[in-house]
Amino acid sequence: DAGVTQTPRHEVAEKGQTIILKCEPVSGHNDLFWYRQTKIQGLELLSYFRSKSLMEDGGAFKDRFKAEMLNSSFSTLKIQPTEPKDSAVYLCASSPGRGAEQFFGPGTRLTVL
Amino acid sequence: GEQVEQRPPHLSVREGDSAFITCTYTDPNSYYFFWYKQEPGASLQLLMKVFSSTEINEGQGFTVLLNKKDKRLSLNLTAAHPGDSAAYFCAVRAGNYAQGLTFGLGTRVSVFP
Numbered sequence: 001d002a003g004v005t006q007t008p009r010h011e012v013a014e015k016g017q018t019i020i021l022k023c024e025p026v027s028g029h030n031d032l033f034w035y036r037q038t039k040i041q042g043l044e045l046l047s048y049f050r051s052k053s054l055m056e057d058g059g060a061f062k063d064r065f066k067a068e069m070l071n072s073s074f075s076t077l078k079i080q081p082t083e084p085k086d087s088a089v090y091l092c093a094s095s096p097g098r099g100a101e102q103f104f105g106p107g108t109r110l111t112v113l
Numbered sequence: 114g115e116q117v118e119q120r121p122p123h124l125s126v127r128e129g130d131s132a133f134i135t136c137t138y139t140d141p142n143s144y145y146f147f148w149y150k151q152e153p154g155a156s157l158q159l160l161m162k163v164f165s166s167t168e169i170n171e172g173q174g175f176t177v178l179l180n181k182k183d184k185r186l187s188l189n190l191t192a193a194h195p196g197d198s199a200a201y202f203c204a205v206r207a208g209n210y211a212q213g214l215t216f217g218l219g220t221r222v223s224v225f226p
Contacts, residue, residue: 033213043202043216056213091156099145099164099206102214104157 002026004105006092012111018080021108024073025094033093033102034067034077043091046077050097082112115140117205119217126224132190134220136203139184145206146179146186147214152199160188160201193224 005024013019025032034046047067048056058065064083069075079086089109093102119136126132146163161177163170163186170177174197178187186205190197200221204214 035213042218043204043214045213045215048213093157099162101147101159101162103159104149106156 004092004094004103006105006108008108009106010109012113013082014113015084016081018078019082019110021077021090021110023075023077023092023105025075025092026103027073028096029094030097031095032069032075033095034075035091035093037089037091037107049075084112086110087112115143115205115207115215117203117215117217119203119220121220122218124220124222126193126222128194128224128226129192132193132197132222134188134201134203136186136217137184138186138205138215140205140207141184142207143205147204148177148188149202149204150199151202157202190222193222195224195226198222198224
């Protein structure tokens with residue numbers, strides 16, 4: 001079975017650009033999560049979808065970060081406009097739901113110049 | 114909201130010795146507990162999932178302890194070997210699974226010969 005896939009694996013953007021990160025969850029999983037990972041802040045939740053409905057939208061990230069789940073097998077995270085402080089690894093995870101564990105994708109490393 | 118404190122941030126142990134990592138959490142409604150391992154350059158890999166009802170859980174080469182009274186979750190790597198060198202993250206989730214995971218900041222473990 002395919003795990004969580006994320007594209008691109010690396011992204012370099014200029015300050016002020018719009019970037020879109022993509023995620024395909026494990027087939028059949030109901031829950032999808034976006035996290036940001038930095039050395040200072042660790043793993044921070046950006047968005048949480050359950051059956052395509054947005055359940056949680058990280059308060060600190062609302063203004064420039066927008067996650068969408070257009071169908072059950074595809075999600076995007078848009079950052080607009082990007083700032084250098086957005087440089088981080090963005091992880092997508094999916095889960096069958098309820099108390100099940102989350103399966104993480106390989107991540108997208110974003111560098112904003 | 115939930116807050117998770119993980120200690121120590123770094124741990125260096127000799128091969129064959131034990132490595133002990135502790136997380137404390139604040140939300141008494143937390144019900145699901147996870148330990149993830151992240152090797153350099155890789156994504157997060159589930160080590161163990163712990164339910165609220167179980168205090169001691171044993172895996173291959175490690176033991177997880179849950180103390181709900183003290184709101185403490187611990188990971189003990191027994192007889193550490195070089196393959197255990199990685200970052201370890203605890204994660205906590207409320208029983209109503211209305212939120213995503215709240216992670217500790219991680220512990221970087223180095224096992225030397």
